[in-house]
Amino acid sequence: MTELLVVRPGALTTVQDRGRPGHAHLGVPRSGALDTAAYALANRLLGNPPDAAVLETTLDGVSLRAAALTVVVVTGAPCPVRISGRPVAWGAPVGLPAGAELEVGRAESGLRSYVAVRGGIAVAPVLGSRSTDLLSGLGPPVLSAGMTLPVGPAGPDPVPGADAYGLPAAPPELLLPLRPGPRADWFTGASLAGLWRSVFRVSPSSNRIGLRTEGGPALVRARAGELPSEGMVLGAVQVPPDGLPVVFLADHPVTGGYPVVGVVGPGPALDAAAQARPGTPVRFVRAR
Amino acid sequence: MRTLVVGSQALLIELDSADEVAALHAELLRRRDAGALGPVRDLVPAARTVLLDGVRDPAALGARIARWEVPPLTSGEGPLVTVPVRYDGPDLAEVARLWGVGPGEVPGIVGATLFRVAFCGFAPGFGYLTGLPERLHVPRRDTPRTAVPAGSLALAGEYAGVYPRSSPGGWQLIGSTDAVLWDPAREPAALFAPGVRVRFTEAGRD
Incomplete structure (x- = not known):
């Protein structure tokens, strides 16, 4: 287990998982990751449970530093990814050494990138979900500089090998x-x-x-x-x-x-x- | 009763009155608890409708429900919650004027009313309570407040409600309570869930 330090929060970065459906009758929005396929892929690439919490960025990425060695992946909107200033793969699991900075850059197309960490973001769940709900204010706050995010223990599943798939192109309409x-x-x-x-x-x-x-x-x-x-x-x-x-x-x-x-x-x-x-x-x- | 298909996974049932909504909602809960409804993710009552979201075949379910004999709701149905209130709201005098009574009579009138949570919305745990007769319905304020304190007991139109947290609001504030309306760490998280009956007592006069 480790934690992530938020170095640069980006324009709007939130913690998201599958949300909290089933509470609408109490006035609770469902929330959850907007690009459900990119969210699911990020967890699959890391061997995380399918409902593990990840970060959802908006247009200009996020920068994080890990307290201990971990594995991360970026999916969703394609963007430059760097670790300690060196370019690394987008859409593939990469090791993030202790103290090294992960820079998720501005989206080259699309809007929202998904940054997953092995073990998942382990903030306290609210009504069964770790999602930030921007309408009703449930869940963890929007990321801000200096904030730390707990990371859960890695599950029993290994980090899968290569999972080849095409870079999503932004549709013209x-x-x-x-x-x-x-x-x-x-x-x-x-x-x-x-x-x-x-x-x-x-x-x-x-x-x-x-x-x-x-x-x-x-x-x-x-x-x-x-x-x-x-x-x-x-x-x-x-x-x-x-x-x-x-x-x-x-x-x-x-x-x-x-x-x-x-x-x-x-x-x-x-x-x-x-x-x-x-x-x-x-x-x-x-x-x- | 009118059934309307909503996308591929939801069904909206439209009714003529809040009483019919409450009766159908209670019937849906009974059948769901008995395992006789089939999978439904969300059961969302509103002013004149009940939404069933996350269902397999909305059209077939709608046809089935349209054939139900739904018994009218009895006043004894549903859990009962008692909420102590201090009648110290800034709009108490205005509401009393609209009702044609003195401010000192408001607690008795509210206390004699058996309310029911018709539905939730606006914010987590904000229940829309029916039960006031039509002659006691009051309009919203002309100018909404930018911040209504948490725990405020308020009236607007056919509804009463208690603000679960501080938020903007245009309802007429008649009192306040220390009761915790919403706590996501508690089970149930919402004190006022749809179908719950509510009585307001005057705090310190039990």
């Missing part, structure tokens, strides 16, 4: 398969038909709560009035009064009062949404 409902009938038929032909852009005000869109035609309400707050799911596409769709990500509120025009199913599309930079074109396609 974000395609989101959308299943209409439950409140598609709150919008005019013409604006719904137009949704499938429209191109939006990822708004810079997007965050872990939701991917906001801009630049596309606003959806037009077919009815007046307010919707009483109702339960929201991951991937729900909520339409606030400005008519521009918001795709709910892991830190989304458990209830909401704006109509949901459709839902993007969990999996590759939401993983891609987690890596889509502001300005990326967004299109909604009919889910099969």
Whole structure:
């Protein structure tokens, strides 16, 4: 067991695992790593349990120093990785000697890199999860300089050998398969038909709560009035009064009062949404 | 009752009243506890709906639920929590005025009401409590406060609630309690979970 010292926290780096689903009825968001495939890969590459906690960076990486020798890996958004100033592999387990600094650099494409350490980040779990929930404030605080993070004991599984896979390329546009409902009938038929032909852009005000869109035609309400707050799911596409769709990500509120025009199913599309930079074109396609 | 499919893994059931929501929620809990509902990850009641998230075949489940005979809720159903309150809220006089009573009568009116946690939201452990008759519903404040102290007993519209932690809020504050509404290290973490019945007593007058 060891601990990590945060040398440079980066723009927004949080501890994330699989989150705390199952507590929505108490007003607790699910939270958890946004790019679920990159998160799972990071733990697999280190022989960690699939629910071990890792760090999720935002655009400009993080720098850490280990108190004792450990093994780390960086997945998700591709970025330069250095140990004691020397370039090391991205996407492959590398040894981090005691006292050496791991520098995870700015994402070359995508948004969020995942930094895993063998044994996992071992901060105290809250309701079964170590995830930082930026909406409700549950879980450990956002990383800050000088903070230390405990690392858990390495499990029985060995660090696997090479696990060859392609570097994820940033898609030129974000395609989101959308299943209409439950409140598609709150919008005019013409604006719904137009949704499938429209191109939006990822708004810079997007965050872990939701991917906001801009630049596309606003959806037009077919009815007046307010919707009483109702339960929201991951991937729900909520339409606030400005008519521009918001795709709910892991830190989304458990209830909401704006109509949901459709839902993007969990999996590759939401993983891609987690890596889509502001300005990326967004299109909604009919889910099969 | 109207059932709406939400994506590939969830079902939203829409009802006509808060009472129907409470009755269906209780029936869902009964069937889930009896192992007769099938896998459901989240069961989320709200104002006029219940969301079932993490289910296998939402359309088939919706068709099944639509055929249920759901008995109305009885006032004795659900765990009962008693919360001592000091009636020292800054909006106590305003609420009394809206109710057409003196401020000294508010504790008795609230104390005589059996509340029920209809649903949670806004913040972990923040329960929306129903039970006040319509003539006692009060509007939100015109200007929300930037910081409402933790433990504040507040009213807005058809709901009463207690702030689990300090947060901004626009509800009318009538009192305060030392009860810990939310503690993630405690089991249960939320004092006010959906379906719990709540009585407010006047602190120091037990």
